[in-house]
Amino acid sequence: MNSQDYYRLDRLANIKRNPNSAAFIGQKEQVDITNLNGFNMDDLNTVVPTHEGAGPLFRYFKPPMTVCYEEEEKLISIKYSINKRNGVSPRCDGRLEFQTLPVGSLPRLNITNDVPARTPADCAKKCFEAGGCSTAGFIASPSGNISNGVCLLTSDANVCGNNADYVPQHAALNPFVISCIKCSPCTYNIRTVTPDRVLPDFTHAESVTSIGECAQACYARRCTMAQYNSQQHSCSMTSEPLESKCAREVAVVTEGVLPVTLECVSCSS
CATH class of the missing domain: 3.50.4 (Hepatocyte Growth Factor)
Known part of the structure; x- marks a missing residue:
């Protein structure tokens, strides 16, 4: 890393520490995220617009972001232990x-x-x-x-x-x-249905138009798990007791090819 790289890193650090500075305000304008070819990974493993002179600087440095993610994960872990x-x-x-x-x-x-x-x-x-x-x-x-x-x-x-x-x-x-x-009126945890997952027998099914409607149908029947299939617009349910607790949710496509399960469903009246 040369002196110019250090200067840019220090400049961005100062901007972050002083959010009211003119430099910070100048950066928080408009960012184009539509040009995927306009971003590349440099040797610092950062996301950088290839034409920085044409627009605002838009960088995400791996070391600071890694720290942010670690701190975020700690907070999330505390949150998930409660809810x-x-x-x-x-x-x-x-x-x-x-x-x-x-x-x-x-x-x-x-x-x-x-x-x-x-x-x-x-x-x-x-x-x-x-x-x-x-x-x-x-x-x-x-x-x-x-x-x-x-x-x-x-x-x-x-x-x-x-x-x-x-x-x-x-x-x-x-x-x-x-x-x-x-x-929406309901809370629930979502997981993708994969071939290796062992699922209970679903004994009741209804036609629904959305995953939220499936959650409401599940709650009305006091089901313990529902399976939502966006391709068939179906909501299959079971009332069998489940041994597993609410699984931690990750990013998942709910309107895709694979069905998803809804667990720990609760709805407001």
């Missing part, structure tokens, strides 16, 4: 639901802050609880771990797609936009 719920805010009775939009829908995001997020649902929560945020961007970790990433909080207006599904969780390697965040 293993993902995407839940004290301002809602149930989980937050949101729409995901391709980055091309919003060419530039007016970034106000960037924070680590364990999942897209966690990012939606942080936006929902931040003042003035209704739209966020999520960028998965450069390591390829889709359950860790950077949440870009913005001041952009709320954008809702007419035909877009509301989801409580999502997963993608490419950046995407989280918008139209709203409360």
